Amino acid sequence: MSEQTRIRINGQEYEAAVGSNLADVIKAQNIFLPSLCYYPHIDPPLGTCRVCTVKINGRPIAACTVKVSPGMEVETDTPDLADTRRGMVEMLFAEGNHFCPSCEKSGDCDLQGLGYRLGVTVSRFPHLFVDRITDYRPQRMVIEHNRCIRCRRCVEEVCTDDGKRVFSFVNRGNETEVAIDYEQEARLSEEQALRAMHICPTGAILVRGDSMARPRGERKYDEPAESFSLPVPPRLTHANGKGKKVIATTSLAGCFGCHMSLLDIDTDLLDLIELVEFNRSPLTDIKTFSKRCDIGIIEGGCSNSDNVEVLQAFRENCDILIAVGECAIWGGLPAMRNMIPLKECLLEAYSRTTDKAKGLVIPSHEELPELLDRVYACNEIVKVDYYIPGCPPDASHIWKILRYLVMEEPYTVTQAEFKYD
Ligand code: SF4
Ligand code: SF4
Ligand code: FES
Incomplete structure (x- = not known):
C-alpha cells in the first residue's frame, strides 16, 4: 500500500497518497479545478494548457504536473488564481478563430464550457484573426487548425489497432501545429474517429456526417442547471x-x-x-x-x-x-x-x-x-x-x-x- 500523508487544501487537511497526482486528489474532494489537457492515464501528464494552475506553498504551478508530497499547502481558489485562469482562457480564445455561433462543436466544447464556468464575457487580449488551413483531405475527419489549442491529447491518444499514431506535432514554438497522417487516419474505425472528435477539447477535430449528430439544446453545456x-x-x-x-x-x-x-x-x-x-x-x-x-x-x-x-x-x-x-x-x-x-x-x-x-x-x-x-x-x-x-x-x-x-x-x-x- 502506498505511503499516506496529510496535505492542506484551502486551509483544510486531507489525507492523500504520497506520489499521487495532485489534480486527482483535488478533484476527488469535489473541489473545482479546471482542466483542458489532463487525462489521469497519461503519464507523464501533458501539462500543456496550464488552466489547472493552483498555488503550492504560495507558488503558482499546474496541479496536474505535481505529485503529492508531505507538507503541501495548496490553494485552489484565490482571486488572483481566478484571474490567471480566466486570462489563460481569454488568450486561447484570442489566439485562434473561435466563432462559436458558427462552430459545429458549440455546446459540446470544453474550451467554451470553461469560458462559461470562469465567467469570460470578453477577452482582454486582441483577437489575432489567424489564417490557418481547414484540412478536408483526411478520409473521415476535417481538421480545423484555427480552433486547435495544441493540447496534445490527439497526439497521445489516437492510434490505429496496431498502435500507429495518427496525429503528431510539427514545427516549434509559435509555429507548432498538429499534423495528421492521412494513411493512418483512413485505417481508423468509425468508432475510433468519433473518439478522436470527442477527446479534442475544442472543435478542431470533426468527423464528417457526425459533428452535428447531437442536436443543439441537448449538448453537454446546454444544461440549464448551473x-x-x-x-x-x-x-x-x-x-x-x-x-x-x-x-x-x-x-x-x-x-x-x-x-x-x-x-x-x-x-x-x-x-x-x-x-x-x-x-x-x-x-x-x-x-x-x-x-x-x-x-x-x-x-x-x-x-x-x-x-x-x-x-x-x-x-x-x-x-x-x-x-x-x-x-x-x-x-x-x-x-x-x-x-x-x-x-x-x-x-x-x-x-x-x-x-x-x-x-x-x-x-x-x-x-x-x-x-x-x-x-x-x-x-x-x-x-x-x-x-x-x-x-x-x-x-x-x-x-x-x-x-x-x-x-x-x-x-x-x-x-x-x-x-x-
Ligand atoms: S471550438 Fe469551442 S470555443 Fe472554439 S468556436 Fe468552437 S465552440 Fe467556440
Ligand atoms: S486537434 Fe484538438 S486534441 Fe489535437 S492538439 Fe488540437 S485541440 Fe488538442
Ligand atoms: S489540465 Fe493541467 S496543464 Fe492542462
Whole structure:
C-alpha cells in the first residue's frame, strides 16, 4: 500500500497518497479545478494548457504536473488564481478563430464550457484573426487548425489497432501545429474517429456526417442547471435624477438580432417602459441624442467610418456603455473578413456582379461610409463598461442587467442565459 500523508487544501487537511497526482486528489474532494489537457492515464501528464494552475506553498504551478508530497499547502481558489485562469482562457480564445455561433462543436466544447464556468464575457487580449488551413483531405475527419489549442491529447491518444499514431506535432514554438497522417487516419474505425472528435477539447477535430449528430439544446453545456455570478457593471450615477432612466440603443455592423432579443423579453417590456424611456434608438426612430442617457446599448462592431462616429457619440452621451452580442464584443461574424485583405474581399464581392460592359466597379461615393481595413470590436475604439455575450444574447440576460442597473436587483444568470452562440 502506498505511503499516506496529510496535505492542506484551502486551509483544510486531507489525507492523500504520497506520489499521487495532485489534480486527482483535488478533484476527488469535489473541489473545482479546471482542466483542458489532463487525462489521469497519461503519464507523464501533458501539462500543456496550464488552466489547472493552483498555488503550492504560495507558488503558482499546474496541479496536474505535481505529485503529492508531505507538507503541501495548496490553494485552489484565490482571486488572483481566478484571474490567471480566466486570462489563460481569454488568450486561447484570442489566439485562434473561435466563432462559436458558427462552430459545429458549440455546446459540446470544453474550451467554451470553461469560458462559461470562469465567467469570460470578453477577452482582454486582441483577437489575432489567424489564417490557418481547414484540412478536408483526411478520409473521415476535417481538421480545423484555427480552433486547435495544441493540447496534445490527439497526439497521445489516437492510434490505429496496431498502435500507429495518427496525429503528431510539427514545427516549434509559435509555429507548432498538429499534423495528421492521412494513411493512418483512413485505417481508423468509425468508432475510433468519433473518439478522436470527442477527446479534442475544442472543435478542431470533426468527423464528417457526425459533428452535428447531437442536436443543439441537448449538448453537454446546454444544461440549464448551473447559476453564475458574473462581474457586474458599475452602478448608475443617476445623471437624470430619480426620474425614469434613459436608454439609447444602436446597431453598428450587426444584424439587429440583439435588438430582437431585447424585444424578446415579452411582457416584461411593459414593466421596463414604466421605469425607462428610450432616446436615440432604432426602436424610437430618434436619430440624434436629445438628452444625456444613463445606458447605451451597442449591437455590432465597427466595419466602416459611420460605425465609428456613432459609437463615439454613444460614448460621449451615455454614462454606461454595454456591448451586447458577439459582434460588438469582438467583431462576430462580420469579422470573418479580418483574415482576408479588404481589397480581396471587395474583388470577390463585386467581380461576380460586374456589368460586363462597365467592367469591375466597386461602389464608392462621398456619401457612402468608408469601409475600415478590418472589423473592430467596440472596446478597440472606446471604453466599454460591460459585455453581454451571445449570438444573439439571451433575452433574459439583457433583462437581468437592466433590472440590476435600473431597479438595483441582484444579478445572477443561469447556464441557459449565458451563451456565446
Ligand atoms: S465552440 Fe469551442 S471550438 Fe468552437 S468556436 Fe467556440 S470555443 Fe472554439
Ligand atoms: S486537434 Fe484538438 S486534441 Fe489535437 S492538439 Fe488540437 S485541440 Fe488538442
Ligand atoms: S489540465 Fe493541467 S496543464 Fe492542462
